[in-house]
Amino acid sequence: MTKARHYFPHLLAVAFTIFFIVLGINPVSRQVWIAEAVPVVVIFLLLIGSFRLFRFSNLAYGLMAIWLFWHTIGGHYTFAHVPFEWLQLLPGEGRNHFDRIGHFSIGFYAFAMAEWLLRRDLCELKLATVFSIFFIMSIAAGYEIIEWWYAVAEGGDAGIEFLGSQGDIWDAQKDMLADTLGAIFSLLIYWFARPDKQEERAKK
Template sequence: MNPSTTPPNAPLSAAGLILVGLLALSGWHPYDRATWLMEVAPVMIALPVLVATRQRFPLTTLLYTCIFVHALVLMLGGAYTYARVPLGFALQDLLHLGRNPYDKIGHFFQGFAPVLINREILLRGHHVRGRKMLAFLSVCVVLAISATYEFIEWGAALALGQGADEFLGTQGDPWDTQSDMFFALIGALAALTLLSRLHDRQLQRLIPP
């Protein structure tokens, strides 16, 4: 690998430090400590993994950026709980909705960032050649992740009872699970439609043929 083609270390280090600081800030006085821990757990897992793999498997700048934004969405939802995020209330008033829609933003990014992770791994590992099959499998993995997350929410509800209400964030919607997965699908399709060409260009610079 040509070192000149890898993303620079300084911006990545700065972004990592910013995320650590914001993570600490989001957990300073969260609305519900247990909910905060469950919501930001993916960030706590992803950060050490990204640091550990930075040298031997650096990602594209686009992917690091998407992961950074996704982490911000998760931490904000964890600090307030998804049903109480102020941005969601503003959108609720603006769009005349019957509930705070911030959790749908979270599930949108649950598809938006992971589909690019799937795409990058499949391409760089030479696991898939056809572009249509690449897109199909990338989206399938996103839906599998989304379904697994719903299983986790179900398990939390069974284990914690009413104490899991803040984590579930259903706000009385009987179709919340289905709409969560649908928004993850929308996020995945949006990322593939808008960013595939940019992603390809960055991959070519990261690993020249």
């Protein structure tokens, strides 16, 4: 069991690599897929590159992987047209909420940020919590600006599909709210799990 926990990040990385390659084959729109794949690849490579410098807890890697898998599915189908019928039943005038859930999962990276701050002894828990929420909010705002730039520059169907607003004039604000709520949710998990304390106990 200990060995399985030790290699959990490695197994997760292999599973995601296979998943990414499979869904990169014949996507609905190659142009949209490339635009959506860029942030996924960047985050994935950063996690691999930082592994030897700082290994997060398995829970942190598991939470961060949710967005990687979810966003990869959205990139394959385009977020507005992911064929998950049950998502159409959620409140929102028949809107496909796949991207909203994706934004909520982005907030899970607040867990990893809080863990990094506390295990590095850079601040105490309350400050780490506040900083991690603001970190996600800034990422959310920055990504919405990038979406806007890309949609304007690319234009056409590819720009509209990448923007993914589905006709909602408040889409950007709702996406940022979803990111923030995801951050709060993941930090509540952090307060309960306290991986920084687990590491301290393991060293004793």
